[in-house]
Amino acid sequence: MPIARKSLVSLEATPYYHIVSRCCRRCFILGKDAITKKDYSHRQKWIENRLEELPKIFNIKIASYAIMSNHFHLVVFIDQEESKQLTDLEIALRWHQLYKVTMLTQKFANGENLSKVELDAVTIKINEWRERLLDLV
Known part of the structure; x- marks a missing residue:
């Protein structure tokens, strides 16, 4: 099996x-x-x-x-080393090339000011994307 x-x-x-x-x-x-x-x-x-x-x-x-x-x-x-060296902005921009974006991550990628709560939400999402950009599954 x-x-x-x-x-x-x-x-x-x-x-x-x-x-x-x-x-x-x-x-x-x-x-x-x-x-x-x-x-x-x-x-x-x-x-x-x-x-x-x-x-x-x-x-x-x-x-x-x-x-x-x-x-x-x-x-x-x-390439785990490359993933570790990428900034949060680079991860967001890579992800946005393939998938629909959220309003918060679009604001982040455009350099707009985010509140602490919004920035925390974006960070959680970007950490998830960083893992997915390494994932074969």
Whole structure:
């Protein structure tokens, strides 16, 4: 029986992980389909483009990758040191590139004055995001 990924990841053991992602129903949607003879190889570039963009946001770096016709492999490095060195503002700006923002974190990112209570709420949220930017799960 498969084991949940959160049970397998231990940053104390190693920061490197091998990830495999298969296409739905193992269809050949990233290369030539053996049955229909259609060529979907152009989709591989979509994945490559995303693999170039996401490490700029997350603290997970791509060590190597291979894109096959119905799945792909990644070897990733989880960069805890980079995460520790990022300021709260840098974490907020990275998170805002991918996800909807709250009014408070938007005010924080724009440099607006926040009350003590608002700043505490933003700090809690940013600490959560800092963890998520390192998370494979």
